[in-house]
Amino acid sequence: MDIIFYHPSFNSEYWINALRKAMPQVNVRAWTAGDNAPADYALVWHPPVEMLKGRKLKGVFALGAGVDAILGQLSANPGMLADDIPLFRLEDTGMGSQMQEYAVSQVLHWFRRFDDYQALKQQSRWQQLEEYAHGDFTVGILGAGVLGSKVAESLLPWGFPVRCWSRSRKSLPGVQSFAGPEELGDFLQGTRVLINLLPNTPETVGLINQSLLNQLADHSYVMNLARGVHVVEADLLAALESGKVKGAMLDVFSREPLPADNPLWAHPRVAMTPHIAAFTRPTEAIEFIGHTIGKLERGETVSGRVDRVRGY
Numbered sequence: 001m002d003i004i005f006y007h008p009s010f011n012s013e014y015w016i017n018a019l020r021k022a023m024p025q026v027n028v029r030a031w032t033a034g035d036n037a038p039a040d041y042a043l044v045w046h047p048p049v050e051m052l053k054g055r056k057l058k059g060v061f062a063l064g065a066g067v068d069a070i071l072g073q074l075s076a077n078p079g080m081l082a083d084d085i086p087l088f089r090l091e092d093t094g095m096g097s098q099m100q101e102y103a104v105s106q107v108l109h110w111f112r113r114f115d116d117y118q119a120l121k122q123q124s125r126w127q128q129l130e131e132y133a134h135g136d137f138t139v140g141i142l143g144a145g146v147l148g149s150k151v152a153e154s155l156l157p158w159g160f161p162v163r164c165w166s167r168s169r170k171s172l173p174g175v176q177s178f179a180g181p182e183e184l185g186d187f188l189q190g191t192r193v194l195i196n197l198l199p200n201t202p203e204t205v206g207l208i209n210q211s212l213l214n215q216l217a218d219h220s221y222v223m224n225l226a227r228g229v230h231v232v233e234a235d236l237l238a239a240l241e242s243g244k245v246k247g248a249m250l251d252v253f254s255r256e257p258l259p260a261d262n263p264l265w266a267h268p269r270v271a272m273t274p275h276i277a278a279f280t281r282p283t284e285a286i287e288f289i290g291h292t293i294g295k296l297e298r299g300e301t302v303s304g305r306v307d308r309v310r311g312y
């Protein structure tokens with residue numbers, strides 16, 4: 001069996017060695033331009049079109065959870081990957097716990113008013129503020145999939161009401177589930193902290209706009225851990241200015257790196273991280289890929305296959 005590997009920024013040597021150690025019976029090589037030798041599987045992130053075009057592969061693995069970039073390449077380059085070649089994505093593989101760390105720490109930061117105390121510090125003011133009540137701090141998670149459900153689970157022990165919104169009804173203990181466009185309004189009403197963990201699809205682009213933000217509880221918070229295209233940045237800035245949104249924590253942006261002249265940089269109630277909420281963990285990723293390839297080779301059903309029409 002032959003596997004080809006391509007990632008624009010990962011340490012290929014490290015990954016190739018780890019893959020060879022995990023799957024000693026497999027020939028693994030880093031793909032380079034002009035390599036047209038046969039391969040059974042491709043492990044890729046932002047692959048050059050020529051890497052995949054015309055290849056007869058048993059499967060392609062995206063080296064991340066979000067597959068919007070590769071699906072965008074496919075739509076821009078018809079024939080880059082034959083329709084009958086299954087595309088897989090990474091499900092959790094160490095990203096769930098990272099998302100939990102990020103979300104819990106930020107919700108607690110806001111709930112304990114550390115943002116307000118930091119502002120008082122800037123004014124050298126010693127002042128104790130009224131505490132928030134857990135019951136007034138409902139957390140609403142857009143997207144209750146692999147990562148969204150992990151985040152929901154991690155927030156419950158802290159006493160916050162937690163709800164989620166997804167395409168179909170979810171059964172997550174302790175989490176109120178809302179499903180489909182018809183229930184989005186009910187999901188938003190009373191939500192104080194909005195956490196976005198949706199995939200980037202034609203249906204979800206620009207979802208977090210003025211209309212949606214206006215339906216949140218007053219003095220709400222927005223945490224975007226998914227893709228920048230979900231947020232209409234001008235609408236978020238307007239909601240921050242009006243006070244409807246009290247604070248934002250953004251890990252992803254419409255353009256990355258975020259251009260220096262973007263007003264989000266300077267906004268006092270916007271905190272930012274440079275797309276670091278959850279990294280692909282090599283050990284867990286390679287275990288998931290090896291396990292999935294083994295099941296594919298045995299003709300067994302597998303998890304993580306991307307629905308190219310649905311977009312995730």
Ligand SMILES: NC(=O)c1ccc[n+]([C@@H]2O[C@H](COP(=O)([O-])OP(=O)(O)OC[C@H]3O[C@@H](n4cnc5c(N)ncnc54)[C@H](O)[C@@H]3O)[C@@H](O)[C@H]2O)c1
Binds near residue numbers: 278
């Ligand atoms: N910032 C980061 O570092 C980072 C890291 C990993 C993943 N991500 C992002 O997180 C996203 C989610 O990852 P995941 O593994 O949980 O995905 P997933 O496919 O397991 O879950 C997606 C969820 O979104 C819901 N959904 C999709 N389309 C919808 C629609 N139109 N209406 C309502 N709900 C809809 C689905 O029902 C599902 O609950 C990824 O697509 C990626 O963009 C970001």
Ligand SMILES: O=C(O)[C@H](O)CO
Binds near residue numbers: 063064065280
């Ligand atoms: O989707 C993912 O896995 C992360 O956002 C890395 O791009």
